[in-house]
Amino acid sequence: MIEWQWLPFDDIPARDWYEVLRQRQQVFILEQTCLYPDIDGLDPHCHHLMAWRTVDGQRVLQASLRVLPPGLKYDEMSIGRVLTTQAARGTGIGRALLDYAMPLVDALYPRDACRIGAQAHLEKFYGGYGFVTVTDPYDEDGIMHIDMLRPASLTS
Template identity: 35%
Template sequence: MIQWFTKSFEELTNKELYAIMQVRFNVFIVEQNCMAEDLDDYDQKALHLFGVDESGKVVAYTRIFGPGDKYEEAAFGRVLTAKELRGQGAGKELMRRTLEVIAERFGKVPVKISAQSYLLKFYGELGFEQVSEEYDDHGLAHIDMIRP
């Protein structure tokens, strides 16, 4: 059972922020062997949507931006599910909640993402359309996508 939270940067406790940074490091830096700068000064502008398991571990996460905070459109990024939950629907649940938070906070607005290319079908099923050619982002193939 996952318990879900949506908090601004200022609302995060030190313990929550540490747990979020830990899981982001483990997934994006260690698992994906990507030496990108994760601390990019966008966390302070974002809403942080995260799921916590029974032990208190962050197992699903994304950060959400209102229109104009990152792109002209609303946006989300740093999407992850912990390795032990992949393939069990946690990613789809995270996306359902992400799009719900965007609609509640910002209304019916377009949403732009920079997605890893292998997730084209996953995001396509959520109504996103590819709007750029593939590009390299710190050694990983990405595409821009928009959900009108």
């Protein structure tokens, strides 16, 4: 069973935030060998979604993402730092993360489109959530990316 945690930065318990940063370092910097400033000053302005599972009595992070308000990174609001931990890959948690996140995003910013800088190999995955590719592929930190845009929610 997954425990979902959807919080603004200031409400995230310190131990939980430490684990998010540890996993972001593991995935984005060590596994993907991208030397970039993950701690970029944007997190304090974001809402964060975290998925936790209890394994052998321990609460273990499975996946996470952050939601950036409009104007912080792009003109539109944005989803970023989407990760699935190595131990949770292949379990469907990445899809569950987006399934859980999109209604929260729409409620938080109901009149805003959403832009993401996605790894190009995930184009079809994000396309399933209404994102359409709006740029040619570009290299970011040695990984091909594309910008994708999802129109503002029609549910508002």
